[in-house]
Amino acid sequence: MKWHSLSKKVLGGKVIERGEARALLESSDDELFEVLQASFEVRRHYFGRDVRLHVIRNVKSGNCSEDCGFCSQAAKTNSRIPRYPVQTVEEIVEGAREAHRMKAVRYCIVASGRTTPAEEIKLICEAVQQIKREIPIMTCTSLGLIGLKEAEQLKKAGLDRYNHNLETSERFFPSICTTHRYVDRLSTAKALKKAGLELCCGGIIGQGESLEDRIDLAFALRELKADSIPLNFLDPRAGSRFETCKRIQPAEALRSLAMFRLVNPDHEIRAAGGREACLGAMQVLALFVADSMFTIGYLTTEGQGYQTDIAMIQAAGFRVTDVTDVG
Numbered sequence: 013m014k015w016h017s018l019s020k021k022v023l024g025g026k027v028i029e030r031g032e033a034r035a036l037l038e039s040s041d042d043e044l045f046e047v048l049q050a051s052f053e054v055r056r057h058y059f060g061r062d063v064r065l066h067v068i069r070n071v072k073s074g075n076c077s078e079d080c081g082f083c084s085q086a087a088k089t090n091s092r093i094p095r096y097p098v099q100t101v102e103e104i105v106e107g108a109r110e111a112h113r114m115k116a117v118r119y120c121i122v123a124s125g126r127t128t129p130a131e132e133i134k135l136i137c138e139a140v141q142q143i144k145r146e147i148p149i150m151t152c153t154s155l156g157l158i159g160l161k162e163a164e165q166l167k168k169a170g171l172d173r174y175n176h177n178l179e180t181s182e183r184f185f186p187s188i189c190t191t192h193r194y195v196d197r198l199s200t201a202k203a204l205k206k207a208g209l210e211l212c213c214g215g216i217i218g219q220g221e222s223l224e225d226r227i228d229l230a231f232a233l234r235e236l237k238a239d240s241i242p243l244n245f246l247d248p249r250a251g252s253r254f255e256t257c258k259r260i261q262p263a264e265a266l267r268s269l270a271m272f273r274l275v276n277p278d279h280e281i282r283a284a285g286g287r288e289a290c291l292g293a294m295q296v297l298a299l300f301v302a303d304s305m306f307t308i309g310y311l312t313t314e315g316q317g318y319q320t321d322i323a324m325i326q327a328a329g330f331r332v333t334d335v336t337d338v339g
């Protein structure tokens with residue numbers, strides 16, 4: 013296939029077909045640069061050479077009742093991670109100040125758990141209100157399954173966006189989690205949209221899913237009109253259920269990223285967790301597809317470091333987005 017024809021099709025307002033998405037995922041390493049060029053044309057059309065930096069803060073870690081196989085925060089894992097209760101408003105706000113100093117456009121407040129108790133939602137609302145008053149940065153939270161009432165409460169506090177990933181296809185979901193269902197995640201995503209919050213919703217590649225599962229996820233996110241799609245690459249954590257999974261190869265990760273871009277052309281796409289571990293020396297190529305990335309690490313793992321991230325962005329001729337350009 014001439015991969016350029018796919019970017020032409022997408023930029024002409026058409027949707028790529030599942031067969032084309034499959035062909036892209038099955039393309040050879042020799043075709044990788046043509047695939048990346050096609051997705052770069054789409055990325056450049058909608059986002060130029062901008063890179064939106066996000067900073068994530070784990071405000072409550074570990075002891076989760078759920079059994080997501082990829083996650084080291086599940087209570088039943090014996091992962092060696094810090095476990096702590098919810099942080100104070102001041103600690104959370106201080107994290108936003110640090111994120112702003114790093115030129116992040118968005119600060120994401122994450123708490124482990126199936127759901128978040130009412131008093132903790134109230135505390136996080138207070139933190140969001142203070143951040144919105146004092147710091148020029150967009151806000152996001154990720155607090156597990158949530159209903160319309162709580163979503164509206166967060167929206168009223170000034171929250172901009174909420175993250176809740178579908179993680180994988182509906183078909184494969186029972187293989188990664190047995191304590192809640194795909195449909196529960198879908199309902200949360202729909203409640204967030206209904207409350208008027210921006211929806212950040214993505215998934216994880218490399219959990220043993222098939223190519224069809226990846227395509228299902230890409231199209232499900234398109235249907236949901238997810239404003240932002242974080243694509244994670246499984247970096248198997250010691251002690252988690254998926255600790256023996258093998259990391260996917262860099263070229264495979266890049267092809268997956270390219271497929272998500274072509275299916276969701278104008279959505280923010282983030283090269284998220286596992287970027288450094290799975291892409292290795294090829295991670296700079298992710299910038300030609302994704303318009304966004306986390307800096308200074310993830311929930312329970314370190315990144316490659318802020319200065320290295322900035323050097324990589326600049327060396328490849330990209331530009332860190334200023335918050336005033338997206339606010």
Ligand code: SF4
Pocket residue numbers: 076077078079080083084085086123124125126156
């Ligand atoms: S991904 Fe979230 S819900 Fe699943 S085990 Fe980890 S913290 Fe719990």
